Amino acid sequence: MARRLLGGVVVAIVALVGSSSPVWADPVGVMCQAFPAKGAPPRPLVAIPTSTSRDGDVTFTIGGLPGESTLRADAKGMSFFKRITADRVQVRIEVPGDSFELEAGTAGMARLKRNGKSTLLSMTATKWEVAKAQQFAAGSKALAAFESLATALESSSRPEAQSVLTSFALLHAVRGNVTPARDLAKAVQARQAANAKRAAWSGREEMPYDCWLSYAVTVGEYLVEYAECNLDYGWIPGMVAVCTFEWTVKVELAWFWLIGCSGGFPV
Amino acid sequence: MSRLLWILGEVVFGVLLSGGVAALAVPTADAAGLATGPWVLWATLAACLLVAIGAGERLRKRRNRPRAA
Numbered sequence: 001m002a003r004r005l006l007g008g009v010v011v012a013i014v015a016l017v018g019s020s021s022p023v024w025a026d027p028v029g030v031m032c033q034a035f036p037a038k039g040a041p042p043r044p045l046v047a048i049p050t051s052t053s054r055d056g057d058v059t060f061t062i063g064g065l066p067g068e069s070t071l072r073a074d075a076k077g078m079s080f081f082k083r084i085t086a087d088r089v090q091v092r093i094e095v096p097g098d099s100f101e102l103e104a105g106t107a108g109m110a111r112l113k114r115n116g117k118s119t120l121l122s123m124t125a126t127k128w129e130v131a132k133a134q135q136f137a138a139g140s141k142a143l144a145a146f147e148s149l150a151t152a153l154e155s156s157s158r159p160e161a162q163s164v165l166t167s168f169a170l171l172h173a174v175r176g177n178v179t180p181a182r183d184l185a186k187a188v189q190a191r192q193a194a195n196a197k198r199a200a201w202s203g204r205e206e207m208p209y210d211c212w213l214s215y216a217v218t219v220g221e222y223l224v225e226y227a228e229c230n231l232d233y234g235w236i237p238g239m240v241a242v243c244t245f246e247w248t249v250k251v252e253l254a255w256f257w258l259i260g261c262s263g264g265f266p267v
Numbered sequence: 268m269s270r271l272l273w274i275l276g277e278v279v280f281g282v283l284l285s286g287g288v289a290a291l292a293v294p295t296a297d298a299a300g301l302a303t304g305p306w307v308l309w310a311t312l313a314a315c316l317l318v319a320i321g322a323g324e325r326l327r328k329r330r331n332r333p334r335a336a
Contacts, residue, residue: 117300212305220294248287255286262308 053160056152060160071163075152078145082167087207091167098141102171109213110174112136121174122217128224129217130176137175146171150180162188211261215254222250273327274320281319285311 052061061072073080081092092101101113110121112133119136121129137143150168153161169181229243259265289311296303 113302118297118302119300120297209305212303212308215308216293216297216303219290220297222290223294247290251290252283252286255282255289258308259282259312262305 053158055156055158055161058149058153058161060158062160071160073149073160073164075149076145078142078149080146080149080164080167082163089167089170091171093142093146095142095145100137100140100142100146102167102174104170104174105210105213107210107213109210109217111213112174114140114142120213120216120220122214128221130174133175143171211258214261215258218254219251222247222254270327273323277320277323278316280323281316282312284319285315288315 052059054060058073058075061074063070063072068083068085070084071080071082077095079094081090081094083090087106088103090101090103092099099113099115102110103113104110108122112119112121114136117136119132121133146168150165153164156162165180165184169184172178172180226243226247229246230240233239233243289307292311293303293307296307
């Protein structure tokens with residue numbers, strides 16, 4: 001009985017893992033499929049291009065669906081995709097043989113993806129997370145090509161170019177380099193019209209995905225802290241048990257927080 | 268009453284177990300580059316509850332089995 005029960009659980013988990021693998025045959029289309037609003041009708045697979053323009057060697061395509069905007073920039077063998085919704089921005093850079101993706105939410109969490117692998121980050125950017133992001137992005141051909149694109153667009157005042165440069169600043173910020181963001185802020189301030197309205201923060205309910213990202217980053221940090229505790233104090237008799245107890249309490253509290261944050265038990 | 272308490276204990280143990288399993292599995296999956304999401308919460312919870320209830324019921328039946336003389 002117990003063996004059959006366990007077998008069923010394993011089959012269910014394998015089925016779930018198998019169905020969650022992303023397919024990037026059509027990046028723009030798949031980006032439009034991601035995170036559909038609760039109760040919203042299924043979205044079409046392909047973004048609707050509304051306008052195409054050129055700036056030197058770069059071709060921009062702006063598209064969109066209700067509630068989201070997409071931008072695509074193609075230049076010299078590389079493609080840049082960006083999708084913006086009310087609470088999320090997704091950026092994807094592709095060159096032959098390499099791809100890099102950043103997905104960031106307004107809750108301050110980010111996910112980096114590279115050639116099918118992914119890592120989660122908190123935008124509070126602890127030293128550990130910055131090192132993790134740098135290690136993850138190291139040697140990326142896609143990011144190297146994106147540097148060239150950003151350099152080419154630096155002097156452009158087109159809104160599409162500014163959007164690309166904003167993503168460039170964000171990609172650097174998650175890796176601990178805030179210089180491009182500061183440069184962009186200075187450039188924008190210089191062009192800012194006197195009557196421009198500043199963006200304002202608005203209260204927003206946390207969604208399960210935000211809860212999950214916070215939880216995943218937190219338990220990752222707890223595991224690192226546990227390893228550090230064992231390394232630093234493990235030589236003292238009984239301290240391994242103390243470290244384990246501390247880790248257990250913290251992860252159980254995080255787990256109950258996650259359950260509550262995701263809607264709680266239906267009781 | 269005793270059975271109700273036993274089931275309640277199994278559920279509480281299952282939830283606690285799922286917390287420990289997820290806390291180990293999620294950073295491991297993250298390090299391996301596997302994408303996780305909120306579904307992992309419910310999948311882990313369901314799996315651990317099934318395991319805890321299955322094991323608990325088995326233990327209860329063994330304890331209640333009349334001992335051979």
